Amino acid sequence: ETGVTQSPTHLIKTRGQQVTLRCSSQSGHNTVSWYQQALGQGPQFIFQYYREEENGRGNFPPRFSGLQFPNYSSELNVNALELDDSALYLCASSQDPLGANVLTFGAGSRLTVL
Amino acid sequence: DQQVKQNSPSLSVQEGRISILNCDYTNSMFDYFLWYKKYPAEGPTFLISISSIKDKNEDGRFTVFLNKSAKHLSLHIVPSQPGDSAVYFCAASARRQKLVFGQGTRLTINP
Numbered sequence: 001e002t003g004v005t006q007s008p009t010h011l012i013k014t015r016g017q018q019v020t021l022r023c024s025s026q027s028g029h030n031t032v033s034w035y036q037q038a039l040g041q042g043p044q045f046i047f048q049y050y051r052e053e054e055n056g057r058g059n060f061p062p063r064f065s066g067l068q069f070p071n072y073s074s075e076l077n078v079n080a081l082e083l084d085d086s087a088l089y090l091c092a093s094s095q096d097p098l099g100a101n102v103l104t105f106g107a108g109s110r111l112t113v114l
Numbered sequence: 115d116q117q118v119k120q121n122s123p124s125l126s127v128q129e130g131r132i133s134i135l136n137c138d139y140t141n142s143m144f145d146y147f148l149w150y151k152k153y154p155a156e157g158p159t160f161l162i163s164i165s166s167i168k169d170k171n172e173d174g175r176f177t178v179f180l181n182k183s184a185k186h187l188s189l190h191i192v193p194s195q196p197g198d199s200a201v202y203f204c205a206a207s208a209r210r211q212k213l214v215f216g217q218g219t220r221l222t223i224n225p
Binding site for chain 2: 004033035040041042043044045048056058090092098102103104105106107108
């Protein structure tokens with residue numbers, strides 16, 4: 001059983017650029033959630049995807065967008081990057097959208113915006 | 115608006131003793147609570163959970179206590195082992211929707 005894999009593990013961008021982060025969900029999981037973890041903080045919910053549609057969103061602006069593909073993998077896109085977007089981005093998969101207690105997290109993608 | 119708070123950024127405990135990690139919440143709609151553990155360069159891993167209909171849940175060395183009237187939960191680790199050194203996150207959800215995390219507590223177990 002493979003876990004959640006994320007790529008890239010680290011990347012550096014400059015203000016105003018765009019970034020795409022990728023996530024492969026755990027085998028058998030059909031729901032993907034994305035979290036942002038700023039330094040010294042806990043993960044903050046960005047949004048969740050289920051059946052290729054957004055299924056809930058946290059307090060993040062529209063320049064944060066996502067996709068889920070038929071194989072349940074997912075992408076997180078951030079446009080017009082700002083310095084405050086520097087963070088660890090965590091992807092988590094689960095067996096269903098209500099399975100809050102069985103989130104399986106990836107190791108994250110660390111984004112630095114200069 | 116920090117709905118889940120872990121007021122201790124760090125905690126140091128001697129090996130073999132009890133570790134107690136605390137968490138407070140403000141949203142009375144939360145009905146499910148979880149603890150996650152995170153090692154460096156790894157994603158958080160689920161540790162233990164508790165429903166609001168219970169006040170205690172045990173799993174081996176780990177016990178979570180929930181005090182609904184005080185909106186407080188705690189994680190007890192007995193006995194503490196060096197491998198328990200990690201960052202621990204408290205999280206809560208309402209009707210099993212999105213998880214709201216606390217800021218985390220870094221636990222260090224000293225030999």
